[in-house]
Amino acid sequence: MKEVFVRLDRCLGCKSCENACAVEHSSGKSLIAALSEKPASLRRVYVEMVEGQKMPMICRHCKDASCVAVCRTGAMWQDPTSGVVDRHADKCVGCWMCAMVCPNGVIGQQKDARLAVKCDRCSGREVPACVEACPTHALIFSEEEEFSELLRKDAAARITRIYRARA
C-alpha cells in the first residue's frame, strides 16, 4: 500500500508541506479560512534542520506502531488494511504517552484541546496534502517498490553523469 516517502536531497525547507498540512486539517480547508480558526489548525509534518540538511519529518505509520501499543485508552489505533495510524479524538485523554514513545517525535499537541495530533495521511484524499504541496517533489506518495525504483533511477542518472564526466 502507498506510503509518504521523502527524497531528502530534494527538500529546500520552504515548509509548503507544513502549511498545506495545517490547511488540510482545518475545517475550512482553505488557507484564508484556516488563519481565522480557533483553535488554530496544526501541522502534522515538521521540517527539521540538521547541519545544513533540511528534512521533513512525518509519521512513518510504523507496522506495530509503539504509539498504538502504549495507548491505554484505545484512542490510538492502526487500520489493519491501510496501515494508517490514527487517533480517535473522543477516546484521547491527553496523557502524551504516544508522544513520549514515538521514535520520530511526530506526535503533536493540540494546546487548548490537549489532544494528540498526528498525520492521518489525509483520510479521504487521493494524495496527501503535503505531497501535493511539495514544489520539488521531495515528498512522494507511492508504493515502496515504486519509490525504490525512483531512487534507483536517480542513482543510475548520477552514476552515468559521473561516468561521462570521467570519459
Next chain:
Amino acid sequence: MTQAKVAVICPYCGVGCGFYIKVEEGRATGIEYMPDHPTSRGSLCPKGNAALEALNHPGRLQHPLMRSGDGFLPISWEKALALAAEGLGGALRDYGPENVGFLASSKCTNEENYLFQKLARSLGSPNVDNCARLCHASTVVGLGRAIGACATTNPLDDLANSRCIFVIGSNFSENHSPVARYVIEAKEEGAIIIVADPRRTPTAWLADIFLQIRPGTDVALLNGMMHVIVEEGLVNHSFLKERTQGFAALAESLKEYTAKRAAEITCVPEGDIIRAARAYARSPASAIVYSMGVTQHVSGTDNVQALANLLLICGHIGRPGTGIFPLRGQNNVQGACDMGTLTEFYPGYRRPEDRRTTEVFGRAWGVDRLPNHCGLTSLEMMDSAREGRLRAMYIMGEDPINSDPHSEKTRLALDALDFLVVQDIFPTDTAQMADVVLPASAWAEKEGTFTSTERRVQWTNRAVFPPGQAREDLWIISEIAGRLGLGWKQCTAEQVLAEIKSLVPTYRAITREMLAREGFIWIHSIEGYYPSRRKGSPILHEEGFPTPDGLAIISPVHFRPPAEETSPEHPLILTTGRVGSHYNAGSMTMRSPSLLEIEPKLYVELHPADASARGIVDGETVVVQTARGEARAAARVSLRVAPGVVFLPFHFSGCNDLTLDVRDPLAKIPELKVAACQVRRG
C-alpha cells in the same frame, strides 16, 4: 526566622556535583539544585538528593568516647585527646614510628588529608595511606607508569565531544549518574558506545556494542582488540613515532591474542571484539571510561596498562573527545592522592626516596628527619598488625572492616593492636573496636576543598555546626599533633590551603575567585610541566607526557587468570560492585531511610539458569559461600548476570566476609572483583 542558602560539594562520589543547603535556625532543612554547576548542571543522583538524611541522622557521634569493657563511656575532649596522644605517643616511643599506622580518608578535604599525612610523617611514620588503595591504586601505578599522570585526562563534559566511548568495568549510570548525561549527548550526536561489563547494567543499556565479559579476563579482551587493530593496520603510526616508545614489543606480544583466542577466554563473541576494536580505532576521537571493574583485580595494574596501550596505539589522547577517564569512587580520592596520603608519595606525587623531597618538606615543616622510603599500605598495615608488629593506629573517616576484603582478617588485625583511635561521624563497625573514638564533623559542617575526578578543585562551605561536642577534623588533628610535641598552632582551612599551594606545584595557581566561581582544574597551573597547546586548556598531554623523556611508555602485558578459579565445590564466579542508591561501606547511605527503602538489604544476583538448577526462586533467602566464609542474602534472579556469574553489592556488611584478599603485586590492590563461590538455599 533566619534563612540562608549555602553552596556545598556533594559528599559522595568523585563527580563533585554542587548543590545548596537551605539553613533555617542553624539546621539544614533542605537542598536546592545548582543549575550553574559546571559538571552536574543542577542534577543530582539519589544519594546526593538524600545527603541531608545522613547529615541530620540522630545516630551521629556526639561525644568523645572511651572504651570500658565491651562498651563505651562518653568523656571530655581534654581526656580523649590526652588518651589518644598517650596511646599513639606510647607506641611511637616503645616500638618506633615504623610500627604506628595512619589511615587517612578520601572523604576528608584536601586540607585535612594534607595535615594528617604531615602529622604522620612529622612523627617519623611512613605508614600513611588511604582507601584509594582499594579503588584506584592500580590507576595510580599503571597510568603513572604509562603516561606519567594518574588522573582523568579530560573534563567530564568533554565526553560529549567524543565519537566513540569505550566503557569498561564502570557502571556510571548508577554510580556516577551525571556522567551518563555527557555519554548520552555524545551518543545522540552519533558516537558509538561500547560497554564491557560482566553485567547488563543500566550503563550497558546505552551501548551500541555490549561485551558481556567473563570477570577477570580484561587483559585478554584488550589484547584481542589491539590484535585486531594492529592486524588491520588501524594503528596511529605518526602518534606512535612522535609520542610513544615500546610499540614493537607490544606488537610482538599481541601475536598470540587473536580475536578468536580472546573470545574463548572472555566468552565475548569474536565478532563483537572485532567490531569494538574497529569502532574504537577508526573514530576521529575515542575516549575510555573505566572504574573499579578494571582496577580491583590481582591484574589491576596490567589492566590499566593494557588500556593505556590501547589508547596509545590509536593516539586517542590529548585532544577534545579523547583521553582516559578513571572515574574515582570517593568525592576526594583525587585530592587525597594529590595530598600524599599514599605511602609511596609525598604531596604532589613526590617520591620519598628522592632526597630533594625530604629536604623540601623537612624545611617547610621544620622537621629534620622525614621518612625517606615507602611504608605500609592500608592492607599491609592490617597484616603487620595481625603479625603483632604494628602496634597502634590512627584511623580518620574510614571503616576498613566493611571496606577491606575478608572482614574477619581485618577484625583480627584491629583486635591485635595495643591502641586504636578512630575519628568518624558515625559509630562504624571499625569504631566499635577503638580504644578512643573522636566525634568528627561531616562535610557540610566544615569548609575546605575537594578535588573531583576531573581534577576540579572546589571549595565547599560550612552550612551548619557539628552536632553535640563533635569538632572539626582540622582542629582534632592539630590538637593531637600539639599533644605529641609537634607544637602546631590551630589553623583554618584557608591557611592550610595556602601551605599546600606553596608546596604542591599543581595547586599553586589556585585563587579564591576560581574556587568561588567554577572551581579549578589543576592543569592550568602547570604549563611547561604538562605542556598545553591552548593556554589554560583543561586537557592533559596535548603535546607531551610528564615522563622523563616526554614519551608515553607502551609495555606488553599478558593475561593471567584470576587468583581463584572455580571448582566443583565453588562452581560460580562471584563478582562485587555498587548499587545506585548506596555508597561504599554504607556508613552514610545505610542511615538514609529513602535510600534504604530502594535497596534495604544484601542481595545476590544470579542468572535464571543457575537459580533453577538450585531450585532457588526470586526473593528467597539464600546462602552465598566461599572458601572464606558465607553470607545470607536475598536471591535476585535476573538477566543482568551471565550464567555462572553471581553478583553481590558490597555496601552491605557480609559481602566482604566472602571476598578474597589476594593483591596486585605492584599496586597492592586486593582482588575484590573475582572469587569462586557456591549459592544454596538458606
Next chain:
Amino acid sequence: MSVYVDMERCIACHACLVACKQRHAGVSNISLQIVEERAAAPQLCRQCERPACMAVCPSQALVQEDAVIAFHIEKCTGCELCLLACPFGVVWSDKLVHKCDLCSGDPACVATCPTQALLGTFQEAVVRIRSRAAKTLQRGLR
C-alpha cells in the same frame, strides 16, 4: 503541563524517586519500573486532560486546577476508587491518595534528573526526540 519522559535517556538511577520523597515528606509519587534489564520507565501522573481518577472521585477530592489534577486531602474519603480508575497506576494511596502535584510548578524530579530524561514541557520533549530522529537520518545520508 505534566512531566514528560524521554525513555531513551532514563538510566534507572532513581534520583527522581528520592528527590520526590524529599519534597513530599518521604513519600515518592514516582515509581520506576525496570523492564527486562533493558530499559526503565519512571511512572508518574500524566495529568490527563480527561482524568479517569477525577471522573470516579465521589467527593471531588481530585479536581482539575488549570494544568494540574490537584488533590484536596480534606475532601478525600479514602474510597480508593481513583486507584482502580487510573490507567497508569500512578495514583496510589495509604488511606490518603498520593499523586504527582508537579511540585507547584517546578518539579524536583525534572531539576535533578542527571540525564535530563525528565522534561517539564511537551515541546522540549517532542522537539528533542524529533531532532534526534532527524540527526540519525542525516547521518544516514552522509
Next chain:
Amino acid sequence: MAKDVRDRSIDPASREMLDVCQRAGLETAWDRYEKQQPQCGFGELGLCCRNCNMGPCRIDPFGEGAIKGVCGATADIIVARNFLRSIAAGAAAHSDHARDVAHTFRAVARGEAPSYGIKDQAKLERLMKEYGVDTEIALADAVMAEFGMQDGPLQFTRRAPARRLALWKKLGIEPRGIDREIVECMHRTHMGVDNDYVSLILQGLRTSLADGWGGSMIATELQDVLFGTPAPTFSEANLGVLELNQVNVIVHGHEPLLSEMIVAAAADPQLLELAKKQGAAGINVAGICCTGNEVLMRHGVPAAGNFLQQELAVATGAVDAMVVDVQCIMPALGALAGCFHTKFISTSPKARFPGAVHIEFKEQTARETASAIVQTAVLNYKNRNPAKVHIPNEKSKAMVGFSVEAIVGALGGNLDPLIGAIKSGAVRGIGAVVGCNNPKIVHDYGHINMVKELIKKDVLVLTTGCNAQACAKAGLLLPEAADLAGEGLKGVCKALGIPPVLHMGSCVDISRILVAAAALANALGVDISDLPAAGAAPEWMSEKAVSIGAYVVGSGVFTVLGTVPPVLGSSAVAGLLTGGAKDVVGACFAVEPDPFKAALLMIDHIDRQRKKLGL
C-alpha cells in the same frame, strides 16, 4: 553538548552579554535566526516571485517541478528581477538619507535652521565651484535637482576617471537622476516589462552608480559641509564605553542630523546640572551603527558597538535612552527595552517602531528636540535597576576620522607618498572592507580575520560601517596595530604615524573610498579597474550592501561577499555577476564565507593587477 551561546561572537564584550542574555532569558537576533531554521531554499536561491498576483511563483531548481512562473518568467528573469529590486531598495535608502541632508543644507542656506551652521567653508566653496554656482542656495537647489533630474549625468560622476566615464557611456549605464533610476527599477521589474536578465543587471549597475556617485556621495559631502570634514582623532569602542554612574544615551541608526544635536545637548550645563540632581555623574553619549560612526569620527564620541550589538547594549540595563533615526534598527528593540527601564525613542517621521516613544525631529527645531530627548534620558536615569545592570568591562582605543582630505593631509599634501609605496611594493595594494553583521557568520569573525590577513600581507585597509567598528573594538585602528602588519606596510604606517586600517566613516562614506580610488587612478593615469585594489563585505546582510557591492563592482573594483546573495537559482545571473561582468565593467563579484580564503582571493587579484601595471 549544548552549544555555548558565547560562541556566536568573537568579540569578548558580546560573548559576555550573550551569556547574560541567555541566563536572563532575553531573546536576541541569534535566537530568532535559529528559530527561522530551516530557511526557505527558494528564498535563498532567489527563485520566488511575488511581483504579480498570478503568483506567488516558485521555480523548482531540480527542474522536475515548475521551471517557469505563470507569466513564463524563467529562473534567470526572476532572480535578476529580485536582485534589481534589492539594489533599488539599497540605493533608495542611501539616497533618501542624502535627500534629508540636502533639505537641511537648504534650510541652513535659507537661514531656516538656526541649530545648524556651515562647519567646512572650504569644502562648501569647492562644491560650489564643482557645480558652477556661486551661492549656497544655488548649490542647495543644484544638489536637490540631482534627485529628480531627467537626464544625466550626475555631477559627481565627473569625479570618476575619464575611461570609466567612457565605459559607462558605452554600456549605457551612466546614471541619470537618482530617483529616476530607482523608479525605473520598480517599473522594469513590474509584471511584463524588462524580461532580459542582462539588461536587468545593467540597470542594476546604473542604479547603484546613482547611489555611490550620487546619493551616498551627496550625503557625505554635505554632511562634511554642515558638520565638518573628519580629521584623525582618538576615541574608544565597545560596550565597555557605557558608564555605570552616568546617564547613557545611545544614538543608533544612520543620519548625523539629529545625533550632532544630541551630542551638543549632552554638553548643555543645564542638562548636566539636572543629571547631577538625578544622582548621575554626567551624560554619556555613545553610538551604534553608522550614526555612531558619524559622531565617532567628527567628535570622538565613543562607539558602543556595531549592528548585532544593538540588542546587547540594551541588555546591559545601563542604557537610559536608545535614540534611533533610520536604517538597520531592529523592531525587536521595543520589546527588549520593555524588559528594562530603557526609553526607546524613535525620531524620524519615516521610521516608527512598536514600543517606542516617538519624539519627531524637524530641522527647524533640531536643538530643542535634542534637548528634550536628552532630558527624557536624564530623568529616566533614576529608574535604572542596579540589579539588572551588567556592563562588560571591554573597550579599546581607536584612531578614527580618515576622510580623503585627512589621508592626503597625513601623506603631506598629495598622494605621491602612497603611490610611491604602492610602486615600491611596501604597500601591496588597497583593500576596502565594509559591510554589516549577519548572524549567519560568527559576529565579527569575518571582519577581523579578513582585515588581519590583509594587513599581514601588506594590504592597506580602508574601512567603514560595521567593519570599522569591529576593527575599532579589536584595536586594529591604532597606530600600534602596525605591528600586526607585514614589514612593508608596517614601515609606511610607522613613518606616517597612521594605523594599517583607516576608518573612513559610515556606510554612505564608502563614497569617500570611491573618491580616493578615482584620485589614485587619475594620479596613475589608469582606470579604477586597473588599480591593485579589492573590496569585501564579509558579513553583509542589508539591501544597501547589495547596492554598494554593485556600484563598487560597477566602478571597477573586484568585490568578495561573505554571505551568499540570493542569485544562485540562476546559473546565468550568478555567472554574469561572478565572471561575465569582468569583461563588461572590468570587475566582478566573488562569494567566499571563509575570511581567510576570501582574503587570499583579494590578494591574488591585487597581485595580478600589480603584474598588469608592471609593478
